[in-house]
Amino acid sequence: MVHTKRDTLREDRETGDRRPTSRWTALLWITCAELLAMSVWFSASAVTGALTRQWHLSGIAVTWLTASVQLGFVAGALISATLGLADRFRPRMLMGWGALGAALTTAALLLFPRGGWGPFALRALTGAFLAVVYPVAVQWVARWFPRQRGLAVGILIGGLTMGSALPHLLAGMPLLQHWQGVLAGSAALAVVSWGMVLWGVPEHPGPFHPPAFRWDRVGAVLRDQPVMWANLGYWGHMWELYAMWTWLPTFLGASWAFRWSGTALIRVTGGVSFAAIGLAGLAGALAGGWAADRWGRTRATIGAMGVSGAMALLIGVTFQHAPWLTILVALMWGFSVIADSAQFSAAVTELAPTALQGSALTLQMAVGFLITIGSIDLVGWLEPRIGWSHVLMVLAVGPAVGIWAMARLRHRPESLQLAHGRR
Known part of the structure; x- marks a missing residue:
């Protein structure tokens, strides 16, 4: 339309x-x-x-x-x-x-x-x-x-x-x-x-x-299956997002320490981090919002998480290799990791009854940010043990769970309430 x-x-x-x-x-x-x-x-x-x-x-x-x-x-x-x-x-x-x-x-x-x-x-x-x-x-x-x-x-x-x-x-x-x-x-x-x-x-x-939040409505939110599939998609997305934002600059600094040092290393890693997280992320957020309104929220989120999960698996392979390859994967990751972010809360506002929307959105956000603490800490704990070549792969678990959840939501009749019928 x-x-x-x-x-x-x-x-x-x-x-x-x-x-x-x-x-x-x-x-x-x-x-x-x-x-x-x-x-x-x-x-x-x-x-x-x-x-x-x-x-x-x-x-x-x-x-x-x-x-x-x-x-x-x-x-x-x-x-x-x-x-x-x-x-x-x-x-x-x-x-x-x-x-x-x-x-x-x-x-x-x-x-x-x-x-x-x-x-x-x-x-x-x-x-x-x-x-x-x-x-x-x-x-x-x-x-x-x-x-x-x-x-x-x-x-x-x-x-x-x-x-x-x-x-x-x-x-x-x-x-x-x-x-x-x-x-x-x-x-x-x-x-x-x-x-x-x-x-x-x-x-x-x-x-x-x-929309108002009420503790006594949280149980009703948990029993609302379409809303909970959307929430689960968001929680998978959040497992990856903030850990990526937290650790990508450190990964880049460790990867390029053999080429640059001191102030030069800070400038290069800072500039690339800003380009990947900020500039590519801005483009991804705009593209994700446009795609969701045009093709539907479940399709847009599944596509974004598919790409971001693949980048989480690939970026470690580029560790201490050609910087241009690392930059390319980082830019693609920064673009895709945020592209779906706005769509999960939008989905909840479309799926949840008006009386439950405040409680559903608060639950979604609170659990999502608690999950980020786990993924941030896990990467920090695992990195000395398995190294930068492998540690960021654990973040791909989140997109995998998110894709499964949004695919389940897409096959439910309630998904027709999303994005004016575009699912």
């Missing part, structure tokens, strides 16, 4: 929008703000080498530089959902002040030049603040886009991807080569995000009523 300009004008009238371009303007502002705010997520991970030396970190402690953010995010999301913060406060206030909180807790890391437990607590608080940035942004964009939601959320996820990769680019800049500069730079970007959200994003003309 071709989506015409007349359709877009009608949709804007249906949402009370008097200016046909205002929803796209809102999407641009929200995406840019999301991009800048999410730069703090991997800010410490991007300077792992420097922090390891400065803070005398063990291998498991290095892993928890990122895993603590994941844990804080889950806790923050559950607390926010339980207290109904999205009903109590406007999305502008939640997202804006969440971005500022994440900026301040990231900047506070500079107060710990010798490390200790304080930085890990701050990383968890950063994740908790981001729990009212990312989910609120998704709900906000979904409210603006009753149709073309797959593309719109895909654009937003592209911003998240770019933001997550930004610290790797900052680490390669001459003025920010010290770990303090990268952390301060990421915090400054999140402060800019705070200002953009509070004073830049256009006000939505209609009321904002996000």
Whole structure:
């Protein structure tokens, strides 16, 4: 079905929008703000080498530089959902002040030049603040886009991807080569995000009523088979995604240490990491949103996970071989690993009854981010034992499970509710 300009004008009238371009303007502002705010997520991970030396970190402690953010995010999301913060406060206030909180807790890391437990607590608080940035942004964009939601959320996820990769680019800049500069730079970007959200994003003309979360409805969600197949697909996707984002830069640095060293190695690995995670990821998120709206959510997610799982199996083969081959596989992996991300939550909103949507989405996200802690830790534990040539292969388990789940969903009659009948 071709989506015409007349359709877009009608949709804007249906949402009370008097200016046909205002929803796209809102999407641009929200995406840019999301991009800048999410730069703090991997800010410490991007300077792992420097922090390891400065803070005398063990291998498991290095892993928890990122895993603590994941844990804080889950806790923050559950607390926010339980207290109904999205009903109590406007999305502008939640997202804006969440971005500022994440900026301040990231900047506070500079107060710990010798490390200790304080930085890990701050990383968890950063994740908790981001729990009212990312989910609120998704709900906000979904409210603006009753149709073309797959593309719109895909654009937003592209911003998240770019933001997550930004610290790797900052680490390669001459003025920010010290770990303090990268952390301060990421915090400054999140402060800019705070200002953009509070004073830049256009006000939505209609009321904002996000789906409510209730603990007593979780059992009903678990018994809803179509929703749980979509959730299982997401959980397989998450097993791979954040572990790939966490460990790819370290893999590249270890792979190319025989060719470059010092500042040159930091710049090369940072630049390639940003290209693979950020630029290729942005392209993948856009392509995935477009493909899902055109050909269906199950087909798009199965295709993306098939490619990303194959790249997880292949990238280890390129270890310490020709850099161009590693770069090619990394770019394909970065493109495909995020291409399906927006489609699982969109599927839940289409499959779950209205009364269950809030609980279903919260369960999906909370379990998904808990799973990322397991895969991040597992790669860190296995790498000294089996080496970089093989360790990232374990991430292919996630896409395999996800493909199976989405194939099962596709063969159910309820899948006709997805993407306006495109399954």
